[in-house]
Amino acid sequence: MKRITLRGLILLATAIVYIDTTSAQKAADKNKPNIILIMVDDMGYSDIGAYGSEIQTPHLDKLASEGLRFKEFYNNAICAPTRASLLTGQYPHRAGIGYFDVNLGLPAYQGFLNKESLTIGEVLRGAGYSTLLSGKWHVGNDSLSWPNQRGFDQFYGVIGGGANYFNNYPMPLFGRDYPVVLVENNKRLNPEPNSYYFTDEITNHAVTFLEEQNKTNKPFFLYVAYTAPHWPLHALPEDIAKYKGKYDKGWDELRKERYARQQQLGILDAQSKPAERDASIPQWDNLTYDEQKLWAARMEVYAAMVDRMDQGVGKIVAKLKQLKKDDNTLLVFISDNGAEGGNHTFGGRGKRLNSGPVGTAGSFDYVFKNWAHVSNTPLNSYKGNMHEGGISSPLIAWYPKRIKANTIAKGTGHLIDLAPTFYEVAGVKYPQQFKGITPHALPGKSLVPVFTSSTQQVSRTEPIFWERAGNRAVRKGKWKLVADHQKAWELYDLEADRGETTDLSGQHPEVVRELAFDYTQWAARTGVVEYETIKPKNAPGAPAETKQPASRSTN
Template identity: 65%
Template structure:
């Protein structure tokens, strides 16, 4: 009897093992939006209608702390390689400043998610914004993607032509061949159209897929579909002061903003809404209506992706991660370039307006500062991960993840080997940590054992435990904040804790030396550079 029982048990275990061996690795979808603030989703406190992303949040996990690199190209370099941007060759932007860490395109030592996952049996698909170098050797198809549709530089119009004015031609690339956006098309929709086409074609292959969906919305120019704009008509007549308070209240209700946390002081350079004239209010309201409409359309398109997954019967074995590349963009049109080119009303083809500082201050609620700055408003992103039956629904954690953690997470879940050498080039070792323990409930934040570091155009920061050290170029003075109670960075405690400042600054300079960071004063361009997506410096405290 015991022998029979043992035999049966052995058979059952063998069957279970065989079944486990046949369990396919997950499909991976990475969604990134552009220039979206921390509070711009319903699940993070916004009034903007984002039901699809809110559903993913309700059925998945949200992080209170997830960090990017404060601006487009360096963020994308870290996201796709798991490296700090300097190690990947993009410490400044997609322009060459003459040093390997600032060459302006991805180096060969930093392997992309597409290269590694493709070598491990995945189909690799991308649709949207690349911004990883203008040279064709840095284009997505040359860096591991089987399929690519999108644009190479840092910004694009959303319409080729419209009822008012004429935009610049929208030059796109599909698998290394250039094409143009057709009249009547809207780029956010077309990016998704191509992603869905790739998923349909990929379904004929017997292997998992990795899809990188890189929307350019809500990055300037403010251009949206009339039916989306109409949904927000009059919604923003309350102004930015009241709206920011509404978002703070919602964040408290949602648990995004915890009890005892201080919010950022009101930006002193943002005018009081009630002091504006009627005409000024009408102009400003129109900007935010279009901005909201652009995000609304992104959410609608993510719903299309979910429907496609369900149609292909792949929704149960797909991980979706959603993030933003940096905080909302500050600065004023009086100091910026694009709005002077307007040839049509805000929202139409020919509109080159952007959200600007007063509304960006709302988007980055409850934080301080903006894109291209290392205070929390510049480097904080929402983080949503959805993986049915694997991630516990409705989870909200501290998290403290970073872009460099995405690659090790995906490789762990895909059971992918990260090669020490790739095409006879020694690979940079990964520096991030897998988010899997946090995603699956074994931890509430990443245990990385070392600080997180930032440097971009002379702006610097270190995050270790509850402490954050930060400085804003051209100043080299360190500020210190206790993020445990003051994530709004309202009270600089550097003078109170000099030992902490010394410890973190030493660690920063050690990191800078081994990562290739150079004093920005020594390499900064002689003349201001016309870089798409980089506003004039915001005229706020700390700049």
């Protein structure tokens, strides 16, 4: 029998300690909470049942009844800047996407995420999480800035801002073709036209990622970025059929019905006043019968798109429960901006004639502001604007272990708060150094105290700020200072006037001065410049230069 030396005993003991430590670490990692973030595209504040809609969204409504809803959650009014803040916890200019995913020649407007703005994928992957993304990227077109290069283990989806739901042909946009880059883990895909429906593909890949990830002992972060109900209006016939005739009553009546339901649900205060009706939208009863049928058909397809997205959410949650991970998973649902407005004209997106009826692959139609003002009930304005209709999103948070069922909080959260929230839930410390780079500090606050009912809204030491294409805003307490491009500041008391119906700037000039000064200081340290100095021409995401007058021929 061989003698065991002292050195051998030490090595054996070390090995045992290492194995025990490794096993303990794996067990700890396995017990860490999972995180699912679901974001939809161009969906208005009131477009799901839990926020007042007539659209059938039973799966999201169930999550809301079992979880928490925010009355106030803010985005950045348009696709790419929202995604920049969402993914990094930074204001969009700080992350490099102050305008859109196009390079305007300055660091704050370079059109892709800078290295100093760490993505949630990079931080959580570094902490032992599997990181999964299915859907839309839109924060960097160069392959060096694609998801797999910015912290995600798995990715399926489009790199840019949108796609046909039935093929990956280029999209008509501002008189030219907008390329659609469909990718799975850095490999370009070219599926057969009409062989898939993109919303379903996003769902199916998310479910597959969860199945594959289950083979590991890691916790996961899954980001599902649906393109629905973003333009163009494409939906499956069986979903459209559910809404046949549903919108024949018109936008005026539907908006009233949604507003009443929001008050019944407690999303709005009983004394709240809705935004004034958009005067440029024709009265429904003044349309001809044929016009009413055409407009109703558009909203039927839009509703079908939201419906199919909700079905996808149901499949993801069902898979989560099948894997027995539902009790230990935080799920957050939001929209990237308010519903898109715009006028029904033959300019811009309408330059390519439809080759099929609304809802089909050959159609490039949209609901325009005629229905968007219903989607954004009871708020003012649309996507791209810093009034409440542009920057407000529903937020549902579901976490069986920690979030009390069927609760509603004021919230007053912002995209910059999501990264700190996820890091706190995961027990992850935001790195001070990352691959030799000093990351930007996080300006947001964790939403965990609101999620766990410790408080009704986020406590901040400074206001929330917005700027995009010259539109700008500040939110501090009950006050909101907001201005459209090259227009004077307006001031609203959002506690009394969420619909922004009464401008109080003349009555409270001292508040205007204070918040305007705060904005100037923030803009200087964040890299914001005067829009006219960098204004692009005919770029994707550029705001319309003129507004068309309302008439039967254009609406």
